[in-house]
Amino acid sequence: MKKVAYIGCLGIIGIITTEFGVIGILPQLAAHYNIPIEKAGWLLSAFATVIAFCGPVVTLLFSRVNRKLIMSIAMGMFIITGVVSALAPPFWLLLTVRVLPAILHPVLISSAIAAAIQAAPPKEATRMMGIVLGGIAIAMVTTVPLATWLAGRFNWQAAFWAQSVISLSALLAMLWGLPQLPKSENESFSSQAAILRDPVFITSSVTNVLLIAAWFCTYSYFADFLGKVKGMDEERISYMLLVFGLAGIPGNWIAGRLLGKNLSLTTAVFLSGALFIPFLSLSVGGGWVVNAVILALWGLFYAPCYLTAAAYLTSAAPHAVAFANTLAISYGNLGIVVGTTASGWVIAHYGIASSPWAGATFALMALGTMAIRNQLVTRRNTQSACVPS
Numbered sequence: 001m002k003k004v005a006y007i008g009c010l011g012i013i014g015i016i017t018t019e020f021g022v023i024g025i026l027p028q029l030a031a032h033y034n035i036p037i038e039k040a041g042w043l044l045s046a047f048a049t050v051i052a053f054c055g056p057v058v059t060l061l062f063s064r065v066n067r068k069l070i071m072s073i074a075m076g077m078f079i080i081t082g083v084v085s086a087l088a089p090p091f092w093l094l095l096t097v098r099v100l101p102a103i104l105h106p107v108l109i110s111s112a113i114a115a116a117i118q119a120a121p122p123k124e125a126t127r128m129m130g131i132v133l134g135g136i137a138i139a140m141v142t143t144v145p146l147a148t149w150l151a152g153r154f155n156w157q158a159a160f161w162a163q164s165v166i167s168l169s170a171l172l173a174m175l176w177g178l179p180q181l182p183k184s185e186n187e188s189f190s191s192q193a194a195i196l197r198d199p200v201f202i203t204s205s206v207t208n209v210l211l212i213a214a215w216f217c218t219y220s221y222f223a224d225f226l227g228k229v230k231g232m233d234e235e236r237i238s239y240m241l242l243v244f245g246l247a248g249i250p251g252n253w254i255a256g257r258l259l260g261k262n263l264s265l266t267t268a269v270f271l272s273g274a275l276f277i278p279f280l281s282l283s284v285g286g287g288w289v290v291n292a293v294i295l296a297l298w299g300l301f302y303a304p305c306y307l308t309a310a311a312y313l314t315s316a317a318p319h320a321v322a323f324a325n326t327l328a329i330s331y332g333n334l335g336i337v338v339g340t341t342a343s344g345w346v347i348a349h350y351g352i353a354s355s356p357w358a359g360a361t362f363a364l365m366a367l368g369t370m371a372i373r374n375q376l377v378t379r380r381n382t383q384s385a386c387v388p389s
Contacts, residue, residue, distance in 0.1 A: 005131040007173045008112030011075055012135030014167040015105055017143040018078050019047055021163055022098075024148025024223045024241055028156040028234075033091045037224050037352070038344030044220055045340040046095055047102045052334035055106035059326050062104075067111040067118075068178045074104035075171040082164030086157045106329045113325070115178070136306060137252050140299075141245035145238050148223065152234025195317040195324065200380065203373040204316040205331055208309045210366035211267070212335025214274040215305050217343035217359035220336070221352060228352050229282070230291060240288075240295050247296040248303025255304030259311050267308040268370060273301025274363040278356030306332060316373075338362075 022029070022043050030040040062070050077100060084097045116128040143166055147159035195201045218225060226232045226240055251270075258266040277298045284290050310328040317324035339362065343355045 002128070002131070003177055004179070005116035005128040007170075007177050008071075008116050008132040009135040009138070010173050011071060011108055011112050011170045012132060013139045013143060014075060014078055014163075014170040015101075015108060016136050016139035017147065017166050018081060018101065018163050019044070019105070020139070020144050021147035021159055023220060024144065024237065025151040025156045025159050026221065027224050027227055028151055032088070032156065035091065036348065037221060038348050041220055041340050041344050042095060043098055045337045045344075047098050047105075048333035048336035048340070050099050050102035051105050052330045052337060054103050055330035055333070056323075056326050058103055059107050059110050062107050062111075066180060067115045068174065068180055070104070071108055071111050071115070071178070072171060072174050074101065074108040075167055075174060077101040077104060078167040079164050079171060082160050082167060086160035086164065088157055106326060109329060110326055133307075134252075137245075137248055137303060140248050140303065141242070145241035145245055148241055149235065149238035152238055195319075198316065200373055200376050201313075201316040201324075203369055203376060204313045205327065207366050207369040207373065208313045208328060208331040209335040209338060210362050210369060211271055211309045211312075212305060212332045213339035213342065214271065214359045214362035214366055215302050216336045216339030217274075217346075217362060218278050218355050219302065220340040220343060221347065221355055224347075224352050225355065232288075236288065240292065243292050244295045244299035244302075247299030251300040251303040252307060254300075255307055259308065263311060263315055264370060264374060267312050268367060270301050270304050270308050271363055271366055273298065274359050277301060278359060282353065282356065309335075 026037060026040045026043070029043065030037045033040070081097045081101045085094055088094075089097070112132050116132050143162070147162055150158040150162055222241070222244075223234075223237050226237045227234075232240065255266060255270055258269075277294065281291065281294045281298070284294065309332055310325065313328045313331065314324040339359070342362070343358045346354050346358045
């Protein structure tokens with residue numbers, strides 16, 4: 001049933017807008033609270049930290065809860081977060097209300113995917129999953145730059161009001177459009193946890209974290225980068241984020257087509273963008289046309305990072321895909337924390353223009369762990385071939 005998948009997609013648009021919509025307004029928040037930009041970055045890294053460490057456990061705890069109920073509760077928490085944030089509370093309270101809905105973030109994503117698959121014929125399962133996860137790309141194109149545009153046109157509180165409205169729309173769609181979706185099976189944690197001892201999966205997990213960290217070293221502070229390095233105002237930044245997001249649509253499509261042909265090569269090619277594109281941006285002046293072209297190229301390579309990282313990780317656990325998907329969400333957000341924190345330290349000591357160096361370092365490390373995984377897989381295949389049948 002496509003309706004379930006599209007409602008799940010709307011829910012993901014709501015949570016991604018809340019998680020990443022803050023990126024475009026970090027400079028305004030830092031100015032309002034009179035704090036350095038790296039401290040304002042806690043609003044992103046703290047959110048991601050909770051997801052990273054609570055995701056698998058919380059998902060397991062709510063595994064027997066009706067999916068419609070838990071999705072609605074999670075979206076309700078995102079609405080509360082947006083409203084309280086828009087009231088410009090003290091920074092400690094703003095940080096607190098940002099953290100609370102993050103607890104149910106992975107539950108909402110995994111439940112939305114599971115609900116879409118459950119409501120569809122088996123041969124349509126992959127397509128329905130793609131519709132749900134398409135909410136990430138849609139949010140990057142629409143609501144994330146919209147939040148930045150509203151902050152530039154009005155104030156940063158307007159961005160949080162917009163997040164609340166989007167989350168409210170998703171909640172109403174869930175309440176009125178979703179059927180009751182009881183859990184169809186009880187998933188055993190112990191039966192799937194064996195992958196945590198697999199060297200190939202462990203190496204893939206490290207690659208997942210490093211890959212996401214490489215991109216978020218710069219992306220977490222994108223608005224500040226464009227403002228201070230490129231001299232753009234809030235409105236121009238919002239337009240550039242729109243260009244960035246639009247370019248991500250074909251990027252996701254291309255990556256999706258290529259992953260099925262050569263997983264490792266596709267992952268490495270898109271990861272390479274974190275090595276050369278930020279420096280390409282640093283090498284040109286402030287002309288908006290040339291910067292728009294570079295940002296479009298940046299978005300093309302950046303957008304598939306979630307898809308390639310998740311596919312790379314789950315490929316190492318073909319017999320525990322559901323558990324691996326949950327871990328992919330957690331490890332991805334751990335990568336956000338690592339990248340945001342490391343880049344914040346670099347910015348504090350060397351300035352915002354130095355943040356791409358941190359991203360390039362993580363990209364090189366990720367390519368290194370990919371090489372290690374390839375060696376482990378080759379060794380495993382060789383040993384299997386030597387075992388008499």
